[in-house]
Amino acid sequence: MIPILSFSEFIELILKVLIFPGLAFPLLFAMIVIWFERKFLARIMLRIGPLHVGPLNRTGLFQPIADFLKLIQKEIIVPDNAYKFLYNIAPIMASIVASMSVAFIPYAPKPDGGYWMIYYTPLSLLVILAIFTARPFIMVGAGWASNSKYCTIGALRAALQLLAYEVPITLSLASIVIMSGTFDLAKIVETQSSIWFIILQPIGFIVILIAMMAELSRRPFDIPLAEQEVVFGWPTEYTGTQFALVMVSEYFDLCAVTSLITVLFLGGWSGPVIPLLNDISPILSGVFWFFLKMAILTVIIIMGRGIYPRLRIDQLLDTGWTLLIPLAIIQIIITLLTAQWWLPLVRGA
Amino acid sequence: MSVMKLSMGPQHPITGHFRFILDVDGDLVLKLEPDIGYTHRGIEKLAEKRTYLQNLPVIERVNSYCDSAGTMLGYLEAIEELMGLEVPERAKYLRVIAAELNRIASHLYAACLFSVATGLETMLMWPINDRELVLDLLEKLTGQRITYTYQTIGGVRFDMPEGFKEEALKRLDYLEKRTEDYYKMLLWNHTFHMRTKKVGILKPSDAIKLGVVGPNLRASGVKVDVRKDEPYEVYDKFDFSIPTGKNGDSYDRLEVRFKEVEQSINILRQALKDIPKGPIKKWAPPIVPKGEAYTRVEAARGEFGYYIVADGTMKPYRLKMSPPSFRNLIALPHLCKNVPLGDIPVIYISLDLIPMDVDR
Amino acid sequence: MVVDIIRPFFLGFYHAFKRTFTVKHPFVRLKPTDRYRGRVVLNIDRCISCRSCVNVCPNKALEMVKFEKKLIPQYDAGRCCLCNLCVEICPAIALSMSYEVEFSEYTRKGLIHTPDRFSQPPKPIAEKTVTVKILDKKRGVAHK
Numbered sequence: 001m002i003p004i005l006s007f008s009e010f011i012e013l014i015l016k017v018l019i020f021p022g023l024a025f026p027l028l029f030a031m032i033v034i035w036f037e038r039k040f041l042a043r044i045m046l047r048i049g050p051l052h053v054g055p056l057n058r059t060g061l062f063q064p065i066a067d068f069l070k071l072i073q074k075e076i077i078v079p080d081n082a083y084k085f086l087y088n089i090a091p092i093m094a095s096i097v098a099s100m101s102v103a104f105i106p107y108a109p110k111p112d113g114g115y116w117m118i119y120y121t122p123l124s125l126l127v128i129l130a131i132f133t134a135r136p137f138i139m140v141g142a143g144w145a146s147n148s149k150y151c152t153i154g155a156l157r158a159a160l161q162l163l164a165y166e167v168p169i170t171l172s173l174a175s176i177v178i179m180s181g182t183f184d185l186a187k188i189v190e191t192q193s194s195i196w197f198i199i200l201q202p203i204g205f206i207v208i209l210i211a212m213m214a215e216l217s218r219r220p221f222d223i224p225l226a227e228q229e230v231v232f233g234w235p236t237e238y239t240g241t242q243f244a245l246v247m248v249s250e251y252f253d254l255c256a257v258t259s260l261i262t263v264l265f266l267g268g269w270s271g272p273v274i275p276l277l278n279d280i281s282p283i284l285s286g287v288f289w290f291f292l293k294m295a296i297l298t299v300i301i302i303m304g305r306g307i308y309p310r311l312r313i314d315q316l317l318d319t320g321w322t323l324l325i326p327l328a329i330i331q332i333i334i335t336l337l338t339a340q341w342w343l344p345l346v347r348g349a
Numbered sequence: 350m351s352v353m354k355l356s357m358g359p360q361h362p363i364t365g366h367f368r369f370i371l372d373v374d375g376d377l378v379l380k381l382e383p384d385i386g387y388t389h390r391g392i393e394k395l396a397e398k399r400t401y402l403q404n405l406p407v408i409e410r411v412n413s414y415c416d417s418a419g420t421m422l423g424y425l426e427a428i429e430e431l432m433g434l435e436v437p438e439r440a441k442y443l444r445v446i447a448a449e450l451n452r453i454a455s456h457l458y459a460a461c462l463f464s465v466a467t468g469l470e471t472m473l474m475w476p477i478n479d480r481e482l483v484l485d486l487l488e489k490l491t492g493q494r495i496t497y498t499y500q501t502i503g504g505v506r507f508d509m510p511e512g513f514k515e516e517a518l519k520r521l522d523y524l525e526k527r528t529e530d531y532y533k534m535l536l537w538n539h540t541f542h543m544r545t546k547k548v549g550i551l552k553p554s555d556a557i558k559l560g561v562v563g564p565n566l567r568a569s570g571v572k573v574d575v576r577k578d579e580p581y582e583v584y585d586k587f588d589f590s591i592p593t594g595k596n597g598d599s600y601d602r603l604e605v606r607f608k609e610v611e612q613s614i615n616i617l618r619q620a621l622k623d624i625p626k627g628p629i630k631k632w633a634p635p636i637v638p639k640g641e642a643y644t645r646v647e648a649a650r651g652e653f654g655y656y657i658v659a660d661g662t663m664k665p666y667r668l669k670m671s672p673p674s675f676r677n678l679i680a681l682p683h684l685c686k687n688v689p690l691g692d693i694p695v696i697y698i699s700l701d702l703i704p705m706d707v708d709r
Numbered sequence: 710m711v712v713d714i715i716r717p718f719f720l721g722f723y724h725a726f727k728r729t730f731t732v733k734h735p736f737v738r739l740k741p742t743d744r745y746r747g748r749v750v751l752n753i754d755r756c757i758s759c760r761s762c763v764n765v766c767p768n769k770a771l772e773m774v775k776f777e778k779k780l781i782p783q784y785d786a787g788r789c790c791l792c793n794l795c796v797e798i799c800p801a802i803a804l805s806m807s808y809e810v811e812f813s814e815y816t817r818k819g820l821i822h823t824p825d826r827f828s829q830p831p832k833p834i835a836e837k838t839v840t841v842k843i844l845d846k847k848r849g850v851a852h853k
Contacts, residue, residue: 041471044721044725045473045724046475046724046727046730047730047731048733051733153376156375228362228465228466228694230690303718306470306471307469307720308538308717309464310469311543313691399767405792406768471724478850479850481850485840485841492744492745492806493791496791496792498792506797519843523843533716534717537713538716539713540714
């Protein structure tokens with residue numbers, strides 16, 4: 001039997017799905033981050049960056065919107081030899097899959113119990129992990145379906161890259177689960193109320209940050225997209241709206257990944273209560289801290305593009321297998337050995 | 350997976366106006382075949398139809414966006430040798446100043462292309478910004494930014510403007526300090542080491558056998574520099590050293606260029622200090638006497654040879670150029686055997702080839 | 710090794726707060742130096758119709774045409790390589806180089822400057838011009 005929602009519950013659901021963790025939030029995040037990335041990298045390079053479009057004088061704030069509007073006017077070109085169904089569906093799949101994981105992340109506690117998230121499940125960490133594994137296969141599918149040489153090489157590189165980062169991510173999540181004793185992201189945040197996991201597990205944090213940068217194909221690890229080598233990798237053949245979807249899906253992914261790391265290591269919404277925001281709504285204070293932590297992580301991930309050259313695919317695999325996996329295992333061992341010290345801190349007396 | 354033929358360029362983010370035909374097996378390149386000729390302009394033939402003076406703006410366009418002042422010197426040397434013309438001392442110094450400033454600009458450009466090939470775009474912008482200082486100096490001296498037509502038969506066309514010396518010394522000091530940041534950002538960057546060290550190793554014996562010239566040869570450890578071996582203009586009056594590399598890999602080829610910038614700054618300081626007073630140009634007749642001459646100069650990319658056959662008219666009978674990029678191109682197929690696809694841009698850019706130099 | 714990995718991070722962050730090098734081009738323009746060689750400008754009154762500029766031009770950018778009962782050179786901006794040879798050879802000092810460099814036209818024909826247009830003085834540059842300068846060591850190079 002379908003449960004009947006009360007009016008306030010219905011409004012809350014609409015708010016969640018359409019505005020805050022749902023539809024508008026990843027889009028807004030993508031827009032701000034694309035603008036910030038272009039402007040910030042430009043400043044590192046001593047350039048100005050986007051300049052003309054937007055409300056504030058010469059900041060180029062609306063440049064991503066202008067780019068998007070330009071892209072949706074373009075013709076969609078499908079290569080003759082492409083496997084058309086997979087080729088057309090891959091960008092849509094990529095953006096849907098990338099934004100799906102946001103639904104399972106708790107952004108703030110509600111004053112009447114429960115959490116501000118779209119769908120609560122006690123196994124949310126597992127669900128997000130499952131969603132993350134889907135993305136490389138969309139890349140491989142799209143690259144193969146394009147039936148172009150550069151796309152094929154890019155897709156193969158994406159598949160190889162999967163081998164490098166998937167295992168370290170899973171292993172460092174394992175030490176988190178050992179410590180908190182649950183797969184529930186909301187519970188994981190609550191166990192960090194006294195001390196954040198970044199302090200208890202610094203090695204795990206570094207491992208997951210590097211592995212997630214590989215997962216996101218950010219600069220030192222953007223091997224499937226390496227423009228100097230394979231033009232643009234697997235999405236080379238995409239044009240117009242499909243290209244826009246592919247690009248936006250990367251930033252949806254960035255949103256999901258920064259949210260996840262914030263929840264796992266940086267204590268989620270925990271932080272001192274801000275009275276001004278708390279007066280408006282008790283959720284806002286938590287959300288503010290969450291956003292601040294997300295922003296710091298985003299800056300760190302974006303900085304990679306301005307300061308590091310790209311690695312080669314064999315060097316990434318080498319780093320993943322000989323550095324990240326041993327480090328993640330060491331972190332698990334340390335976690336197990338030091339259980340008597342962290343247990344009272346985390347689980348509470 | 351079977352071997353795949355991959356056509357890289359001429360529309361590709363890194364190859365410029367080259368086309369490489371690659372045999373790719375998965376991510377491994379078995380063989381590279383360069384396909385040149387996309388920027389062929391027939392400059393050698395054009396030169397036969399123009400007088401010696403009219404050839405000046407044509408010939409500097411062989412290597413226009415990087416090293417036109419250094420390239421031109423060889424042509425002028427050849428003509429002056431045929432005429433038996435003695436160029437005034439001050440003109441020789443000014444020629445060297447223009448050529449060395451241009452060498453700095455060229456090497457900075459090479460550095461920024463190199464960092465793009467490895468995927469670091471920040472170091473594209475920093476050297477380009479500082480190259481602007483050098484180009485601005487050249488604009489003050491010659492009136493143009495990349496194609497100067499500054500040196501002419503029998504001297505140079507303009508004297509040093511007022512306040513040039515002080516400004517130049519100030520900017521050279523800045524460039525020397527600024528190189529520190531390049532080292533921190535690029536050359537000492539661990540990720541950059543991973544990408545460039547032990548990549549594209551050119552052994553000294555192979556380099557000599559293939560006829561590689563310029564900084565690429567010196568990076569392999571062979572101490573050859575026309576400026577020292579066969580001094581032209583006034584290079585014998587300066588005190589400078591020839592930097593050489595140890596391993597001959599891509600990293601060394603970039604490091605040698607950075608060290609050469611330091612040596613160029615060194616030469617420029619001496620030249621600006623010692624420059625004598627006097628005329629800057631000697632009148633030269635438009636007709637070159639019958640004869641043949643071969644000269645070689647050290648352009649930024651390496652040894653640039655000119656062979657001129659004059660038949661006693663105002664136009665050359667034949668002008669043959671052997672540009673450095675063409676001679677370095679032969680090393681590329683040699684180096685790109687059984688390397689990962691990701692190393693192709695690094696090796697290609699480390700040789701510092703430019704297509705228009707190759708094609709003429 | 711760890712230092713080499715972390716150092717660029719701080720260096721990059723430090724540069725993000727430096728003064729930008731590029732200028733906002735259409736609003737601000739680079740000031741050409743005194744010797745800058747742009748479009749050739751003809752002084753019709755001084756021209757003695759000697760053809761020496763036409764003869765010396767490497768690219769055949771100049772061509773003699775009839776203008777007010779006099780043979781006057783006509784200038785093709787699309788062919789000119791700004792080499793200054795014609796200015797140097799002119800016996801009557803009728804030719805000079807100006808700072809104007811923006812030649813773009815919609816048609817190929819529009820690039821041809823008839824004697825009338827050839828003798829026009831150059832257009833003024835934008836109100837705000839800058840030159841490249843070394844500020845102190847901390848702030849680096851900038852246009853000012």
